[in-house]
Amino acid sequence: MLIRSEKIERFLRHHRWDDAKTEKINSDASNRKYTRLFKKQNTSILMDSDPTTNESIENFIYFTNQLRKQKFSAPKIYGQDICNGLLLLEDLGSDSFANILKSKPHLENHIYQEAINQLIEIRKNKIPHLTRKYDLKILLQEAVLFSEWYLSPLRASYESSHLLKILRVSLQETLKQDTTLVLRDYHAENLMWLPDRRNNRRVGLLDYQDALAGNPAYDIASLLKDARREVPKKLQEELIKYFLKKTNLDHAVFSRDYSILSAQRNLKIIGIFSRLSIRDNKSGYLDLIPRVWKNLQDDLKHPSLNELSEFIKSNSPQPTLENLGKLFKA
Template sequence: MTREPLKTAFLASAGWEAASRRPLASDASARAYERLTAPDGRSAMLMDAPRERGEDVRPFLALTGWLRAGGFSAPEILAEAADDGLLLLEDLGDALYARVCAAQPAREIPLYARAVDLLAELHRLPPPRNLPAAGQAVDVTPYDAATLRREAELVTGWYLPGPVSPDLAAEYGAHVEAACAQVAGARACLVLRDYHAENLLWLPERAGTAAVGLLDYQDALRGHPAYDLVSLLEDARRDTAPELRAAMLERYIARAAPADPEAFRAAYAVLGAQRNLKITGIFARLCRRDGKPGYLRLIPRVWAHLMRDLEHPALAGLRGFVTAHVPPPGPEVLARIGAAHG
């Protein structure tokens, strides 16, 4: 059933019925976005997140309020219809980090420096728990051992050929849990989870870390501060130079001043491995289950990140399993996954 009548009624109630509407490119989720332009030139964004497809705008509402209260540039909520999965948002523009860096490579280092500084600032705040949203309380749950393992198991569930035996699955899970043991109990900060160049907007007219616009944080959890730094620097969608990654890791350590910098570097490698295994599985699933084969071309970059992470001594056991049982994403492997589409 079309959602158009819901959207039309929502925009009318918000006073935007006369606006022109332009759909934006969709992402890996069930959410859809449109840019609205009013006759007087004002613009806004319409988020359409159908509840019947598993979406819920309440976490986004709750976290937006918390982030904005902390001085961060999450988009202002202009109107909401949470039960219908519709939000009208401030339009933060089109200056995505990925676009700005591609058009003006000289700006990459200052932009990434500002994004790293934002993380250091965010991580000084106690992570939120129950937050109000549309008459309900939204809890921000922990990034615990079970979640870390379940995410990492996406690679065995979708990337490997055929079903994985119970014994092999148990062996892999044990390696993941052992590797993640040092980070699984962390609850130090809010982890945005998708903090990368296609979810960050450059807002140069704003001062300090407010110059970094935030998108796509509705799945945030309470966890370890290294996770979002990994998400930023080990980007699945754009290349980041070794020099940039090293400089920004050291910049974060200098600003956040973790009690044990070496332990933080180890956690960075562990969460990088976990995240890149997860993303490899997600991109394979997007092809095989959801009919989005374009994500396969990103897997080699993710694999390269994974191989670097697994070089850390703390990951010797997981590295041995991956070497023995998870094939690199060469042409034959990617062709097999692509052939499984549909």
């Protein structure tokens, strides 16, 4: 049986990239690994998604092909080995929104509006027919990560069933709207700025393999309530106003759904970041929890979330240095 490195070498040799120079790319929170390959004047990206520790790459391939058919800038697939979880991909460069705004902060308003334009265009297209629904079961399963990995390790006194009961009522309201393709991790780390391309192709897409059919407010919240960088409040408000003007969605309904789904997402992220520290020994994610907590507190100001707000106040320890230290040692 071939070891992992031998499988990768065979895959690259088959696609004539075995003699390329390599550069490791910082990976996401998953166990996937990425390597940039250099050969003469060309580059490509090797995605190494070991099927023994990751889900199949079939979803990534499916949504890549669907997004490209709809003229969005998902990376071309040059080669694939589904059984071994290997992909050879187009290199969209290093200019993620997060990276480029460090050196060119004056572009913030412009590129974020381009990201909103892309969501508007995605909404105009048909949802790929194999896309699963972002249903109540999935939304609640995600939110309960907050209980399992943040509240429980901190020995908070709470009833998980009560939290789910509160969320169930709120989340059911968000399921009444027309759905769109929701990419789910639509934020500055996963959006690439490609200014030489035209129209909505100027925004490159990464990390969309878990896409579902759901409420359009979700990806707006993912973009504007970013766990890794602050988006100015004024810009958030302007972009939401712009999105609503372009889509003719009801302002009050959207505002409610946006707050509910952002709260659900932030509860999930706090749970995931806590799990990454406790289970996967990736303690660096704990540093991001205070920003996510701040975003959650902002969400809870909406009157539709009064009951959830009271629950959080009464049962959820704040992410102080002392409490984050407990998660580090758990």
